[in-house]
Amino acid sequence: MTQLQNAKLLPLPPGDIGLPLIGETLNFLFDPDFAKKKVRKYGQVYKTNIFGNNTVTMIGAEANQFLFLNENKYVVSTWPKSTRILLGQLSLAVKNGNFHTSRRKLLAQAFQPRALSNYIPKMVDITQQYVEKWLQTKELTWYPELRNYTFDVACSLLISIENASETKLASYFETWCKGLFTLPINLPWTNFGKALECRQKMLQEIETIIINRQQQPNHKNDALGILLDAKDEEGNSLSLEELKDQILLLLFAGHETLTSAISSFVLLMAQHPDIFKKVKKEQEKLNISEPITPEQLKEMTYLEQVLKEVLRLIPPVGGGLRKVIQEFDFQGYRIPKDWTVQYQIAQTHQETDTFPDYNTFDPERFSPENMADKQKNFCYIPFGGGLRECLGKEFARLEMKIFASVLVRNCHWQLLPDQNLEMITIPSPRPRDGLKVKIV
């Protein structure tokens, strides 16, 4: 029997599709334990309805492998309608097939090792400025500050705009982000309506930046400089309209996720002083004199283990969505054409055979002896996998490392009492009260 004939005889996965129209979207967005409860009730493959689509969630390394290796055969990438509209129709994230592959190659030039090492001095510089400021503040709510920090780094390295967190672009961006994962109702008072308005304002700002740059010789080492010179296989440059959407995507992808990652790092270090001490000891042993070199970064092996474990325990991206283009069966269930499928990162990172005692923060999982991430294909996937794996993965790892290294060498911090550390999970995990700390 063919895959298709076989699948037709099989049942749909168990689950609940919720209320008409909105399905279970609100639970998905606002209940941080949504996936956990579903797994307990239905197992690792279950159906629901989110963002207006019948959706099957497929959890675990085996499911990830199936989905990542069958991109363009059984599934293609998709996003909730609100995200698709706000990212724009020329954005790499919403493209599929050959066009996606060719554009990805072009954009990847901004994340090649040479481009990355050119980014190091500026990353270090901005980190030091923020750390000096925080040392003077003593007590602060860190999450909004960390958001400003990652926005400044992204804008500086991607489009050479300095101190961007103090500009109009930042406030437009903030409002735009709030509409990304919502029901796409375009009214002046909805999050989506406001976000759509801010998209236009941001595109206008980005257009001015691009046109100014096109009128000067292209000497800058930022991502925009690389993309202005880049050509596709036919020798064509990116159009102004496409450049705007791609720049917006890179600003978005490199901002929310990284803020979540570094805020989880500071939270977990405050909660695990013994591990903080080991990270600090490694930094001291390396005897770093600024600017940090790529070689020194490579030697921070314990810090690398810690950062891997941060991304395992609190992955900044919860999962990814795919649209079924050809019906298939998986673990005895029929997954129909045109349904949406979701792979789950946080739940994958809790599979007990690979990550025993999964709630414990334990960087030793990633020691050279244990290498938990290498035990099974796609068991550790903070950056997704396959054809859609995170394009900015190395940029993200670099920024996390530089941030952690500068911070740990210069200050200690403690969590202030009486704060809610429960995580809001969408779009990326962050503590409800914004992470209140005392810096010493």
Ligand code: HEM
């Ligand atoms: C810790 C930080 C980050 C995490 C955890 C992360 C995670 C992810 C994940 C899971 C995906 C795949 C989504 C899917 O399967 O549908 C993805 C895609 C992507 N990421 Fe990241 N990301 C991070 C930082 C960055 C940065 C810094 C950039 C760029 C400056 C970036 C650019 C992208 C792009 C462009 C895509 C879409 C790739 C495509 O569709 O081909 N990310 N990211």
